Amino acid sequence: DVRGTLTQGTVEDWGSIAKYTPQTCPRKVANLFLLCCLLQYQIKAELAWHNGWRLVQHFNDPEDIWKEITSCTEEEWNARFKLLHLHRFPAAHGRLWKIGKKMCRYYEGDAGNIWNNKDANEVQARLFDIGAGEQISRMIAGALRDMHYVEGSGDVKADRQVCRVLGRLVSGKNIEPRAATELARKINPSDPWQ
Numbered sequence: 765d766v767r768g769t770l771t772q773g774t775v776e777d778w779g780s781i782a783k784y785t786p787q788t789c790p791r792k793v794a795n796l797f798l799l800c801c802l803l804q805y806q807i808k809a810e811l812a813w814h815n816g817w818r819l820v821q822h823f824n825d826p827e828d829i830w831k832e833i834t835s836c837t838e839e840e841w842n843a844r845f846k847l848l849h850l851h852r853f854p855a856a857h858g859r860l861w862k863i864g865k866k867m868c869r870y871y872e873g874d875a876g877n878i879w880n881n882k883d884a885n886e887v888q889a890r891l892f893d894i895g896a897g898e899q900i901s902r903m904i905a906g907a908l909r910d911m912h913y914v915e916g917s918g919d920v921k922a923d924r925q926v927c928r929v930l931g932r933l934v935s936g937k938n939i940e941p942r943a944a945t946e947l948a949r950k951i952n953p954s955d956p957w958q
Contacts, residue, residue, distance in 0.1 A: 778907050779813060786881075786913045789872045795829045796820055797877035800903045802863060802896060805856050815850045822848065830867040833860055858895075859895055866894040883916035884909045884957075898925060899941070908918040918957030919945065 781789060781797040800816035823832040833841065841861040842854065851857050871877040871894075878894075879887045886903045891901035903921040908914045922941035930947050931939035939947070948956040 769862040778911060781913075782911050786876070786879070789876055789913075791876060792825075792827050792829075794874065798867075798878075798887045798904070799829055799860070801900060802860065803851060803856070803909070804903070805851070805853075805897065807852060807898060812868075819848060819850055829875045830864040838862070851866040862894045868885060870894070879905075879908050879914050882914055884918040885916055887914050888919065901958075909957060915957040919948075921957075922948070 770849055773849060774815070777882065779793075779797055779800060782794050782892050784790070784793060786952060799819065800813045803812035803816050816918050819833075820826070820829055826832045836844075838861050842858050845857045848857070850860070851916070856886040867873055867875065872875065878890045882890070888901045888905040889907060891904055902919045903923075905914065906921060909918050922944035926948075927941055927944045928938050930944045934947060944958070952958055
């Protein structure tokens with residue numbers, strides 16, 4: 765059951781996907797994980813996961829959330845921005861439709877097809893190609909690695925906290941994401957994600 769764990773899911777436990785192995789993870793759970801991670805662009809993780817769950821419930825808990833999202837035109841989806849209130853930015857709302865189209869076209873609407881039997885670098889590249897963005901792609905690939913869904917080293921997600929901590933560690937002030945990424949690569953060349 766997805767509901768019991770996802771409503772309490774946080775970035776630390778990655779929702780109900782953490783309860784499965786790559787071989788046993790249901791399509792619905794993989795899609796929900798990806799959806800919630802995509803919503804984590806410049807909003808708190810707890811809100812992103814709550815809003816992802818709300819969207820799934822809005823569509824009556826479908827097996828394929830990407831098919832539901834793209835069952836309307838892009839214009840119709842964008843017009844639902846205020847109704848659904850998934851994100852504070854209209855562009856973040858709109859990109860779900862664009863990603864959904866790519867998910868249906870290239871991965872049969874199944875997020876598991878992005879990462880099953882792939883390494884972290886390939887997963888990161890695939891996520892970036894569908895429009896997840898560099899930092900979110902790194903976060904998802906790293907989370908999947910932490911849960912043993914993929915192998916290989918990952919790259920650091922240079923978010924605000926990482927930039928602050930690494931910057932203060934070496935220079936006493938915040939640093940830019942590119943500098944944080946390079947610093948993480950120097951600190952742990954074999955596995956910057958860690």
